[in-house]
Amino acid sequence: MRSIKTLLLLLSLLVAASTTFSADLAAQGPRLKHPERTERTTAPDENGLHQWTEWKGQKCPLCKGVGKSKCVTCERFGKDAESCPECQRKDKDKFLTTCRICIGEGTIPDPLKVVPCAGCVGAGMWVCTVCSGGGRLKVGAAKRWSGCPACRGKGGFPCTGCDGKRAMGPLQTKPPLDEAPPEKIQKTIKSIDATIEKFAAFEPIGGTKARKAVKSLTSAFDSFKKVNPAFKDLSKQAKSYMGKIFAGANFQGHEENEANTLKMIKENAEYYLKHQKRMLQLALKRAELNAAKAGK
Numbered sequence: 001m002r003s004i005k006t007l008l009l010l011l012s013l014l015v016a017a018s019t020t021f022s023a024d025l026a027a028q029g030p031r032l033k034h035p036e037r038t039e040r041t042t043a044p045d046e047n048g049l050h051q052w053t054e055w056k057g058q059k060c061p062l063c064k065g066v067g068k069s070k071c072v073t074c075e076r077f078g079k080d081a082e083s084c085p086e087c088q089r090k091d092k093d094k095f096l097t098t099c100r101i102c103i104g105e106g107t108i109p110d111p112l113k114v115v116p117c118a119g120c121v122g123a124g125m126w127v128c129t130v131c132s133g134g135g136r137l138k139v140g141a142a143k144r145w146s147g148c149p150a151c152r153g154k155g156g157f158p159c160t161g162c163d164g165k166r167a168m169g170p171l172q173t174k175p176p177l178d179e180a181p182p183e184k185i186q187k188t189i190k191s192i193d194a195t196i197e198k199f200a201a202f203e204p205i206g207g208t209k210a211r212k213a214v215k216s217l218t219s220a221f222d223s224f225k226k227v228n229p230a231f232k233d234l235s236k237q238a239k240s241y242m243g244k245i246f247a248g249a250n251f252q253g254h255e256e257n258e259a260n261t262l263k264m265i266k267e268n269a270e271y272y273l274k275h276q277k278r279m280l281q282l283a284l285k286r287a288e289l290n291a292a293k294a295g296k
């Protein structure tokens with residue numbers, strides 16, 4: 001009896017809880033520019049065949065070449081916060097961490113070889129959106145912090161799409177994308193278009209329909225696993241991650257938070273896919289020029 005009372009009290013507290021779900025999660029993290037505008041030039045060699053020019057990465061506009069930038073995950077945390085899933089609060093003064101834009105290189109890496117991860121877009125982890133990464137919450141009128149039920153105090157989850165490396169390599173085509181003939185590239189463009197369509201059709205919904213939404217999200221990831229095997233890991237990650245986020249389902253505003261969280265995953269994947277589509281188009285342009293030259 002007593003335990004039931006305690007449970008009911010706890011439940012009523014949870015229902016009354018107002019947490020700090022932040023609505024701008026989808027926009028979290030810096031983005032360099034529209035992936036559609038990424039440039040990668042070619043120039044004809046002595047035989048008149050177009051070759052990729054040497055990549056001269058511009059200095060990273062975010063970190064100004066240092067390779068480290070202010071941690072966007074714990075920017076809003078109080079000074080007393082001990083942990084952060086992104087920077088671990090190692091730098092107690094400036095809260096600097098590996099720059100998400102250049103992946104710590106200081107210059108923009110060659111987009112033919114290195115792409116920010118489709119799951120975490122350079123963060124190396126997926127932030128817990130129930131606690132916004134802080135790992136703790138104030139439930140209802142409580143003055144004291146309690147551990148976040150979703151991440152159990154960790155604030156986030158390691159990204160399995162990139163194994164924490166923050167970036168992905170080029171698409172797994174044979175021969176590699178930057179040398180492939182037009183037909184091969186066109187085939188890959190077809191696959192990427194199909195996946196882009198799946199993500200576009202995916203509607204991030206919270207609440208009672210959220211679990212069904214997760215299924216269509218994981219199938220969107222799965223649709224690209226042949227071209228990029230890491231999408232299989234991302235599919236699994238999206239499922240297990242959302243399973244954790246649902247632990248916040250007793251909090252007020254959880255429907256909106258779930259929808260925003262799903263939207264964040266969708267937009268991260270879309271950023272990557274649009275970037276790769278652009279690289280495929282540039283590769284196709286080069287391959288077609290060379291095929292025409294060889295045909296003469």
Ligand SMILES: [Zn+2]
Nearest residue numbers: 071074084087
């Ligand atoms: Zn941090």
Ligand SMILES: [Zn+2]
Nearest residue numbers: 060063099102
């Ligand atoms: Zn940078």
Ligand SMILES: [Zn+2]
Nearest residue numbers: 117120159162
């Ligand atoms: Zn990642």
Ligand SMILES: [Zn+2]
Nearest residue numbers: 128131148151
């Ligand atoms: Zn959490």
